[in-house]
Amino acid sequence: MCGRCCRRFYVLLSRAEKERIQALDWKDEADVPVDFCQEINGFLYYRRRPDGGCVFLDEKGVCRMHRRFGFDKKALTCRGYPFNIVSTFPGEISVLVRMDCPAVLEDHGRAITEQRQDIEKLVQELHFGSGFTPAQLKGMERHAVEELCSKFQELLDDDALGMADCMRSMMHLARRAETLGGVFLSDRSTMAEIYPSLLSNIKADVPEMTRYGIGGLTKSLFRQFMSYYCRRDEEILRTGIGSRLRQTWNIARLCMGFGNLACFGYEFPDIPLRRVKLFDRSANESRPEIPIARQREIWAMYRRFLSVRLECFQFFGVAYYGTDFFSGLIALFLTYPLVLAFARIWAAARGDVCIAVEDVKHAIGAMDHCHGRSPALKFKSIRSRERMLASFYSQLVFALGEN
Ligand code: SF4
Numbered sequence: 001m002c003g004r005c006c007r008r009f010y011v012l013l014s015r016a017e018k019e020r021i022q023a024l025d026w027k028d029e030a031d032v033p034v035d036f037c038q039e040i041n042g043f044l045y046y047r048r049r050p051d052g053g054c055v056f057l058d059e060k061g062v063c064r065m066h067r068r069f070g071f072d073k074k075a076l077t078c079r080g081y082p083f084n085i086v087s088t089f090p091g092e093i094s095v096l097v098r099m100d101c102p103a104v105l106e107d108h109g110r111a112i113t114e115q116r117q118d119i120e121k122l123v124q125e126l127h128f129g130s131g132f133t134p135a136q137l138k139g140m141e142r143h144a145v146e147e148l149c150s151k152f153q154e155l156l157d158d159d160a161l162g163m164a165d166c167m168r169s170m171m172h173l174a175r176r177a178e179t180l181g182g183v184f185l186s187d188r189s190t191m192a193e194i195y196p197s198l199l200s201n202i203k204a205d206v207p208e209m210t211r212y213g214i215g216g217l218t219k220s221l222f223r224q225f226m227s228y229y230c231r232r233d234e235e236i237l238r239t240g241i242g243s244r245l246r247q248t249w250n251i252a253r254l255c256m257g258f259g260n261l262a263c264f265g266y267e268f269p270d271i272p273l274r275r276v277k278l279f280d281r282s283a284n285e286s287r288p289e290i291p292i293a294r295q296r297e298i299w300a301m302y303r304r305f306l307s308v309r310l311e312c313f314q315f316f317g318v319a320y321y322g323t324d325f326f327s328g329l330i331a332l333f334l335t336y337p338l339v340l341a342f343a344r345i346w347a348a349a350r351g352d353v354c355i356a357v358e359d360v361k362h363a364i365g366a367m368d369h370c371h372g373r374s375p376a377l378k379f380k381s382i383r384s385r386e387r388m389l390a391s392f393y394s395q396l397v398f399a400l401g402e403n
């Protein structure tokens with residue numbers, strides 16, 4: 001009931017919903033929005049007021065349509081939020097809650113399992129594809145997908161690993177698994193023998209993993225990658241040539257290490273990137289080392305983000321632009337340097353050099369709003385950039401100051 005989703009997001013509605021809402025009988029209620037939707041690039045969205053709020057949001061932050069006609073009369077997008085319901089294996093769907101919702105971030109509200117009836121009603125209205133394709137599964141059988149995901153969970157739960165080393169281990173395992181291939185990974189007896197030594201070797205290798213800075217090109221590529229995760233709602237409006245040119249200029253400045261994330265979306269802190277010193281070695285080295293137990297507190301929410309996605313298989317297929325299992329894993333693990341960078345920006349805006357729990361929450365909220373949803377991320381060419389960043393993963397994390 002915070003109304004943030006009604007203030008921040010561009011809310012889609014179908015033509016049938018537009019007609020249904022137009023036909024609602026408000027009787028004598030004053031100032032009912034008549035012209036409540038706008039068409040942008042062939043899609044319909046609720047109009048927003050100058051302060052960003054949906055035209056149906058009242059001065060108390062409550063949806064007028066909900067108050068007057070009840071939950072069921074609202075558009076599917078409004079009723080479905082903050083659930084993310086996607087098809088996974090053929091004949092199955094998985095459901096999670098999005099972390100761009102502050103209530104979800106705070107772990108408020110009823111568990112998903114207690115809302116099964118409501119979710120089933122939503123599911124009746126949604127259209128699902130036929131599930132993961134063989135190309136997306138890369139030759140893996142279901143048990144192999146489950147087994148590998150459980151190994152990632154083991155690494156996530158390992159109390160001895162700090163956040164950065166946990167992520168290095170997971171990316172390393174993802175890349176080793178891809179090299180082994182789907183057929184090999186689906187061989188139960190062989191993998192039962194291999195997994196224990198594979199995991200212990202990866203953990204033993206972690207302290208030896210490359211820890212030196214990255215070059216200017218990789219820094220620039222990473223800053224561009226950040227811009228993909230800043231562009232969603234405001235991006236919808238950038239249809240004119242003038243605003244597109246301005247946006248291209250903003251991205252170019254960001255790639256060069258200048259600019260300000262606030263120009264991509266009003267929710268980002270207004271601080272010049274130069275002041276954040278993202279890749280400044282001396283600033284990163286002067287930061288106090290955070291004990292692993294404290295790191296776990298700071299990053300608990302992010303570990304939850306990863307754990308839920310791995311459990312629900314919502315990191316490939318429909319959940320991530322139809323991408324395959326391994327590319328989805330790489331994109332998922334790249335969210336760590338991204339959240340680290342965003343959190344550092346929020347910390348700098350508070351005048352602090354160390355990240356706090358609040359900074360990580362802001363960062364996850366921004367990132368999860370775009371992961372698998374940003375229009376800028378859906379192009380296949382982005383996959384090759386993700387691959388390139390993944391090949392410098394350990395250095396990238398080191399260059400960003402680890403945690
Ligand atoms: S219609 Fe209601 S629930 Fe949907 S965005 Fe507008 S105010 Fe929010």
